[in-house]
Amino acid sequence: MVTLKELSTEELFASGHRLCAGCGEGIINRMTMKALRGPTIIVAATGCSEVATTIYPYTSWRVSWVHVAFENAAAVASGIVEAYKAMAKRGAWNKKVDVIAMAGDGGTYDIGIQALSGALERGHDFLYICYDNEAYMNTGIQRSGATPHAADTTTSPAGSVIPGKPEWKKDLIGICAAHGIEYAATASPAYWSDFIMKVRKGIEVNGPAVIDVLSPCPLGWRHDSARSIELVRLAVETRYFPIYEFERGKYKLNFTVPKPKPVEEFLKAQGRFSHLFKPTYRKDVIDEIQRNVDANWNRIQKLCAQT
Amino acid sequence: MTIVGLTGDEAVAYAVKQSRVDIVAAYPITPQTIMVERFSKYVADGEVHTAYACVESEHSALSACIGASLTGARVFTATASQGLALMHEMLYIASGLRCPIVMGVANRALSAPINIHGDHSDMMGSRDSGWVQIYAENAQEAYDWTILAFKIAEDKDVQLPVSVNLDGFIISHSMEGVDVLADETVNRFLRLRKPLLTIDLEKPVTVGALCLPDYYFEFKRQQAEAMQNTRGVLDKACREYRGVSGRSYSALETFEMEDAQAAIICLGSTAGTARQVARKLRAQGKKVGVVKLWLYRPFPTEEIRAAAKNVEALAVFDRAVSFGAPYGALCSDVVSALHTVEESPKIFNVIYGLGGRDIQPSDIELVFNEVLKTAQTGIVKEPTMFLGVRE
Numbered sequence: 091m092v093t094l095k096e097l098s099t100e101e102l103f104a105s106g107h108r109l110c111a112g113c114g115e116g117i118i119n120r121m122t123m124k125a126l127r128g129p130t131i132i133v134a135a136t137g138c139s140e141v142a143t144t145i146y147p148y149t150s151w152r153v154s155w156v157h158v159a160f161e162n163a164a165a166v167a168s169g170i171v172e173a174y175k176a177m178a179k180r181g182a183w184n185k186k187v188d189v190i191a192m193a194g195d196g197g198t199y200d201i202g203i204q205a206l207s208g209a210l211e212r213g214h215d216f217l218y219i220c221y222d223n224e225a226y227m228n229t230g231i232q233r234s235g236a237t238p239h240a241a242d243t244t245t246s247p248a249g250s251v252i253p254g255k256p257e258w259k260k261d262l263i264g265i266c267a268a269h270g271i272e273y274a275a276t277a278s279p280a281y282w283s284d285f286i287m288k289v290r291k292g293i294e295v296n297g298p299a300v301i302d303v304l305s306p307c308p309l310g311w312r313h314d315s316a317r318s319i320e321l322v323r324l325a326v327e328t329r330y331f332p333i334y335e336f337e338r339g340k341y342k343l344n345f346t347v348p349k350p351k352p353v354e355e356f357l358k359a360q361g362r363f364s365h366l367f368k369p370t371y372r373k374d375v376i377d378e379i380q381r382n383v384d385a386n387w388n389r390i391q392k393l394c395a396q397t
Numbered sequence: 398m399t400i401v402g403l404t405g406d407e408a409v410a411y412a413v414k415q416s417r418v419d420i421v422a423a424y425p426i427t428p429q430t431i432m433v434e435r436f437s438k439y440v441a442d443g444e445v446h447t448a449y450a451c452v453e454s455e456h457s458a459l460s461a462c463i464g465a466s467l468t469g470a471r472v473f474t475a476t477a478s479q480g481l482a483l484m485h486e487m488l489y490i491a492s493g494l495r496c497p498i499v500m501g502v503a504n505r506a507l508s509a510p511i512n513i514h515g516d517h518s519d520m521m522g523s524r525d526s527g528w529v530q531i532y533a534e535n536a537q538e539a540y541d542w543t544i545l546a547f548k549i550a551e552d553k554d555v556q557l558p559v560s561v562n563l564d565g566f567i568i569s570h571s572m573e574g575v576d577v578l579a580d581e582t583v584n585r586f587l588r589l590r591k592p593l594l595t596i597d598l599e600k601p602v603t604v605g606a607l608c609l610p611d612y613y614f615e616f617k618r619q620q621a622e623a624m625q626n627t628r629g630v631l632d633k634a635c636r637e638y639r640g641v642s643g644r645s646y647s648a649l650e651t652f653e654m655e656d657a658q659a660a661i662i663c664l665g666s667t668a669g670t671a672r673q674v675a676r677k678l679r680a681q682g683k684k685v686g687v688v689k690l691w692l693y694r695p696f697p698t699e700e701i702r703a704a705a706k707n708v709e710a711l712a713v714f715d716r717a718v719s720f721g722a723p724y725g726a727l728c729s730d731v732v733s734a735l736h737t738v739e740e741s742p743k744i745f746n747v748i749y750g751l752g753g754r755d756i757q758p759s760d761i762e763l764v765f766n767e768v769l770k771t772a773q774t775g776i777v778k779e780p781t782m783f784l785g786v787r788e
Binding site: 133140141144146149151153154155156157161162164166168170172175176177179180182187205207208209211212 | 604
């Protein structure tokens with residue numbers, strides 16, 4: 091764990107960007123910058139962070155930052171990592187460069203999963219951070235492979251017959267771990283020290299590393315923007331979003347949450363689940379979500395015990 | 398002089414090796430491209446310093462190339478057909494971010510129906526993507542233009558990606574004698590890349606920012622200007638290359654055009670056959686000529702006007718259909734180039750060779766006779782002729 095006093099006071103992610111109040115991405119960007127160890131290049135996928143922090147001719151980034159497209163942050167990062175290697179070989183370069191790709195859950199779980207899988211398989215030395223706000227928020231809240239069951243989005247609307255997204259969230263960490271990479275983890279910005287340590291660990295790993303960080307979105311989750319951090323803490327306290335690591339083949343829960351709160355507390359704080367409470371209280375759906383939360387927790391616990 | 402037996406693909410790979418490329422990122426699968434296979438052997442044998450990233454799709458291949466190019470590295474990739482189509486989104490970003498990537502394209506037909514043989518549908522479908530487009534006639538030209546392509550792409554006044562196109566199978570897979578330069582000669586001609594702007598670590602830059610209506614247009618205007626700058630840069634590079642290789646290149650090549658009444662304009666390997674037929678017809682006293690474009694983008698408008706100055710009729714060969722358009726892409730461009738010329742020649746379009754349909758000297762002779770007839774009568778019988786197809 092890192093203490094506040096140990097953190098650099100240098101702000102490599104400048105204020106004045108145009109992200110919403112209470113947006114998790116600005117917080118995640120700033121914390122990520124606090125974890126750097128040297129020369130770093132950020133590769134951004136298209137998304138809120140990209141459009142709100144680099145409106146030409148302004149930029150919030152005091153490190154070199156590259157955006158190419160939506161689905162290819164991992165591929166662009168691959169090219170950058172390999173290019174520096176080759177230039178070092180011919181003597182044109184002699185520094186270690188850290189490369190961090192940052193993409194939303196749409197750009198990671200869905201349209202970017204192929205590029206990510208390819209890059210993990212090839213083993214390029216880079217860190218991939220997924221801002222997981224559980225839907226395509228930049229384009230107006232469409233469902234993604236990371237959107238939780240029953241969430242109301244513009245493409246999985248809560249109707250009178252179907253109560254929001256019928257499917258369940260993809261297991262990104264499982265997919266990444268299956269590539270045999272050295273490090274993958276989940277994080278919540280509510281636990282800043284844990285997140286910053288994980289970013290640093292991901293940078294230091296020799297090879298690809300992935301962090302899926304829960305990113306509150308007041309617009310898409312429809313919650314009070316002043317409660318963003320409280321909400322992503324509640325996500326952990328309800329075991330809705332377990333914080334764990336996969337390191338060199340071993341799983342470890344970073345927060346064991348001995349007395350979990352009911353997931354209902356997390357759900358009812360957000361407009362995207364409001365149809366489960368009004369006009370009718372959908373105990374059946376809430377119970378189903380609770381059962382899924384419990385099952386997922388048990389699954390991770392088992393993985394921790396087995397490895 | 399060193400003559401080596403190489404296919405077009407191998408000639409490109411050899412030129413890439415001599416060009417001291419830093420990174421090759423490619424997905425040589427849809428369809429397979431021998432350029433990358435040959436090059437990966439150079440890597441495996443330790444003959445080059447190049448990093449070779451064999452990625453999981455053409456889309457990622459060009460994405461990786463863009464990232465690599467932004468570091469200041471010299472970058473090459475290769476593709477064809479469906480692979481180029483999959484890259485489509487990235488083609489625009491490579492040119493928009495001013496990445497001087499060189500790409501070998503073994504031009505092949507697009508699905509459906511699936512085919513794999515040669516035609517120009519792939520690159521013609523990408524013609525407005527902001528890439529400089531060069532078409533080679535044979536393996537020698539593919540070799541020479543690959544070296545030239547780096548010189549042109551990386552010039553400070555250009556900073557644009559360049560595609561070196563070679564007809565799928567006809568050039569890409571045919572073995573020819575190629576006169577290769579000595580490594581030192583290439584090194585002298587093509588220095589290491591001196592990038593204008595990179596993702597600097599000392600002085601951080603933001604690349605690929607969001608440009609709204611207040612700035613986007615200016616970026617595109619600059620890009621259009623860079624494309625036009627290519628002309629002067631290409632001519633200068635060609636002059637210099639002639640000095641080291643003895644081989645002359647420019648935007649286009651003419652054959653017997655000084656007094657030709659009727660001529661054919663085409664790209665790539667078809668030009669060789671056309672010249673052969675033209676020679677035969679000249680011997681019969683028929684005043685025919687051939688114009689072969691090496692450079693398709695930017696379009697050599699002035700050179701086309703000069704070449705067509707004295708002709709009365711022209712047949713423009715397109716190895717791709719532009720569905721619903723007045724003509725195929727090349728013909729539309731030629732018509733545009735000549736429409737302001739007083740007494741513009743009579744022009745008709747020939748669509749040919751789709752999906753690798755062979756083009757024979759007899760086919761070309763048939764067209765030449767039709768152009769001659771058009772020159773004599775001043776009447777275009779049909780604006781678009783589909784050559785060698787069962788109707």
